[in-house]
């Protein structure tokens with residue numbers, strides 16, 4: 001982080017900085033969950049291939065689980081990437097903004113990201129509630145489908161926490177303390 | 179304000195101030211729906227963010243990302259470099275050629291470019307510097323060659339394309355990418371070689387040439403990976419998703435038992451890293467779906483297509499225009515986002531002119547590949563420049579020549595679609 | 611009057627499938643009879659819910675989709691009673707199917723749909739689902755032994771195919787297509803109209819058995835709030851248009867598949883496809899082997915509804 005000029009209260013956030021040294025809740029949690037989900041996808045898919053060729057047994061439940069694990073992995077992986085600032089974004093122009101504008105731009109991103117995932121929490125929560133209320137079942141196995149969907153709002157809450165954890169540490173606190 | 183204009187403006191504005199692309203797309207979609215439709219329509223965010231990702235064919239994406247990472251971690255790149263060196267021998271521009279070849283082979287194991295670029299430049303940089311290649315030149319050549327990873331099967335971008343385009347056989351698309359991928363590799367190798375000769379790079383290349391057979395034996399497990407992937411798809415034994423998982427386990431076998439470079443710890447690390455990178459890609463798929471939903475229900479896509487077709491009905495002009503548009507998009511956007519935004523728009527145009535979807539998918543992949551090392555936003559180039567520790571700007575004088583080479587390859591494939599369609603035809607896939 | 615600029619109508623497949631033809635005709639008739647006051651647009655491929663056909667009903671109930679021409683199979687995760695049409699070998703012929711949809715069973719199902727938050731208007735048809743595969747002609751349950759079959763929609767399909775000794779696999783059509791071509795999956799089940807429009811004989815599906823094991827009626831429905839926003843006159847126009855469009859859809863869906871007109875079957879034979887029609891005895895063997903599934907699912911669908919259906923069919 002570059003030293004502040006006098007008369008300019010806005011700190012100069014390093015927009016390309018990655019890593020999560022600021023995180024109080026270790027990102028290892030998401031990493032471990034993501035690794036576990038991907039490992040499970042691998043094992044189920046391999047099991048499916050092996051069973052299909054080696055035996056005549058049925059392995060019909062794989063799609064439903066694999067697809068759920070894919071969604072789960074997507075959102076825990078995305079959460080980890082929010083903590084470490086690794087989502088794909090264009091920093092070319094941002095790096096060339098003056099520090100104050102750069103800080104403002106980062107603040108807008110923080111607000112917009114929060115709003116986006118708050119909407120997913122809200123509308124994802126309503127879908128989950130509906131599925132529970134109407135007793136919807138999954139097309140493959142006939143399981144209560146809210147058990148799958150509920151992870152969408154839950155993990156979106158985790159993402160909001162990650163976004164704010166980073167925003168607080170890199171944007172808001174330096175300005176308050178600085 | 180017209181909601182369709184708002185949709186685009188919000189996206190572009192957020193994109194330019196550095197909001198993650200996924201969020202910029204999703205938020206613009208939501209804003210467009212809120213203004214253009216109604217609050218009930220905004221409810222689509224619930225089911226659609228989930229359903230956009232919950233598709234069985236998409237499982238191939240994390241699996242192919244994992245495959246690429248497993249092979250990189252297992253140290254296959256170093257062995258491929260040694261083998262390629264033994265084939266080419268010490269000569270001016272020889273190492274540049276080695277870099278291109280190794281990138282092409284690595285592209286046959288992985289679904290996207292940046293990780294290949296990182297693996298190859300890490301291995302090649304020390305010897306290329308010693309042999310007299312400037313760092314910016316090395317960074318440019320590796321970045322360009324690694325961009326072929328989305329053309330040469332497997333390819334994450336092509337998986338996404340096949341999911342969006344109805345009724346497309348992914349295997350036909352994969353097969354169609356192979357020859358153009360090699361052609362683009364050639365189109366990069368030629369200027370790289372000419373530039374090396376002209377500027378006398380590689381004059382100090384190590385005169386020791388590795389012995390062919392031992393280095394071939396060491397490289398063989400790595401060389402087999404593309405064979406297994408292509409063969410698995412070809413033989414009809416496996417679906418693309420199953421091929422991906424077989425490749426993952428083959429890679430783990432190579433890393434743990436043959437090269438002995440990976441233990442449990444490394445396996446855990448690649449799993450965690452691949453899950454994170456997949457999360458980044460798949461979040462774009464999830465949220466770009468909101469943008470596409472808004473664009474199609476508010477009529478933005480229909481209107482744009484109609485406007486395009488009303489300007490001219492000359493298919494070559496339209497094609498040229500589309501290619502310029504995609505190239506410009508490639509300058510700032512990543513490949514996944516381009517596919518998700520552009521393909522719904524392009525489907526009616528491709529249908530209107532009765533172009534082959536398979537051929538068009540290949541043309542699009544080349545344009546996206548070019549975009550991956552075209553500034554200002556050049557994912558591959560950023561990776562190689564960072565590892566080579568040179569500023570991005572220093573590579574620009576070389577990038578232009580390599581882009582020119584790729585443009586020639588692109589022109590050939592546009593003029594002679596059989597270059598792409600021949601292989602899938604011979605293999606008997608349905609070409610749509 | 612506070613009508614929307616456009617009402618979003620969801621379907622799975624567009625024209626030239628009978629399904630898409632029915633949806634298009636509905637939109638046309640309504641536009642014509644309301645002088646464009648009600649403007650509907652068909653979104654095929656269930657694109658409004660990212661192609662996930664089993665979420666269509668939920669989205670319609672929420673108002674994300676205003677209207678739909680949807681399949682009873684795709685809506686069965688939300689409305690268990692719709693599994694009635696997937697009860698194995700319940701309906702032997704078109705007359706039986708009509709006895710259900712046009713009789714008291716159809717009325718009861720419409721009531722259930724109303725209780726589930728949508729307004730049903732009329733019936734159309736995807737057709738009887740027939741089994742196809744790339745390995746051998748299927749005449750007896752034993753012929754199903756070990757075949758890898760692609761199914762989708764409801765757990766009842768897993769149960770049925772498992773009972774016949776086959777290996778059912780839940781798979782979306784996107785993945786099923788390459789899986790069928792490569793032989794990773796041996797067979798699938800779909801109405802013959804779908805088989806013929808998609809040229810499935812080119813995917814190696816050269817054995818077709820006309821066993822009529824389940825049928826897939828389609829239902830025209832409207833989100834409850836949207837429905838209530840229409841004037842009674844417009845509601846009547848919408849319903850009448852749906853009935854007429856449904857009648858057209860049913861006619862197209864049965865073209866070439868009826869007793870007096872076997873032209874579609876002949877056309878498929880013309881591609882070198884072996885088409886097997888089961889005798890009554892042969893069919894009975896399949897009925898027997900799937901009987902436990904039938905009994906098990908009677909509880910899920912509802913004892914009363916199943917008995918009512920059996921009675922309607924017996925009196926057809």
Ligand code: NA
Nearest residue numbers: 285327330332
């Ligand atoms: Na590749």
Ligand code: NA
Nearest residue numbers: 508509549555
């Ligand atoms: Na670029």
